[in-house]
Amino acid sequence: MVIREANPGDWPRIWPFLRDIVRAGETYTYDRDLDEERARGMWLTAPPGRTVVAVDEAGTVLGTAKMNPNHMGPAAHIASASFMVDPAHSGRGVGRALGEHVLDWARASGYRAMQFNAVVETNVRAVALWRSLGFEILATLPEGFRHPVHGYVGLHIMYQALHPPAAADPAG
Numbered sequence: 001m002v003i004r005e006a007n008p009g010d011w012p013r014i015w016p017f018l019r020d021i022v023r024a025g026e027t028y029t030y031d032r033d034l035d036e037e038r039a040r041g042m043w044l045t046a047p048p049g050r051t052v053v054a055v056d057e058a059g060t061v062l063g064t065a066k067m068n069p070n071h072m073g074p075a076a077h078i079a080s081a082s083f084m085v086d087p088a089h090s091g092r093g094v095g096r097a098l099g100e101h102v103l104d105w106a107r108a109s110g111y112r113a114m115q116f117n118a119v120v121e122t123n124v125r126a127v128a129l130w131r132s133l134g135f136e137i138l139a140t141l142p143e144g145f146r147h148p149v150h151g152y153v154g155l156h157i158m159y160q161a162l163h164p165p166a167a168a169d170p171a172g
């Protein structure tokens with residue numbers, strides 16, 4: 001498996017599984033009927049954000065991640081990221097590899113921390129994976145997500161510091 005920059009030609013291979021994950025409504029705070037054009041604009045992000053794909057030897061897109069500053073201006077030093085692994089290829093380490101890649105990118109880019117804004121508490125695979133990569137749950141928004149099967153469930157804010165606090169370096 002190789003993780004590389006996504007290009008516009010990858011989109012037709014990303015969209016089918018991204019659409020299915022969003023339509024399932026179990027893991028993302030996106031509208032379940034998100035249309036393709038809007039999804040493409042959201043997912044294939046522009047610098048300083050970045051979108052990557054994980055591909056196998058045959059060129060099959062196994063999964064994708066996008067990474068970006070979580071806020072703008074004086075809060076732009078905190079990164080965030082989103083992940084979609086094709087369910088046909090889940091459980092084979094693609095999510096872990098994408099998570100490690102995104103953390104490497106954030107460190108190399110000088111971000112001070114990474115924050116995931118909305119991890120659905122019933123998404124046990126994702127929560128366990130992010131914890132194993134060093135994230136902690138900072139807080140849980142009670143009933144922040146309406147799950148199609150479980151009803152109202154919590155939304156975790158997950159966080160990981162990437163650099164020591166800059167007490168003596170207010171300019172960053």
Ligand SMILES: CC(C)(COP(=O)(O)OP(=O)(O)OC[C@H]1O[C@@H](n2cnc3c(N)ncnc32)[C@H](O)[C@@H]1OP(=O)(O)O)[C@@H](O)C(=O)NCCC(=O)NCCS
Pocket residue numbers: 021027082083084085086089090091092093094095096097116118119120123124125126128129132
């Ligand atoms: C969450 C997601 C990114 C994980 O990707 P993946 O390729 O299936 O994950 P991996 O194969 O790398 O496995 C990750 C870990 O989850 C663990 N895992 C699998 N099923 C699990 C379960 N039911 N409960 C707890 N952990 C589980 C695996 O053991 C693995 O840990 P290991 O590497 O120590 O063995 C992927 O399932 C996905 O895209 N889901 C839909 C969208 C989504 O939830 N995105 C993230 C939003 S925060």
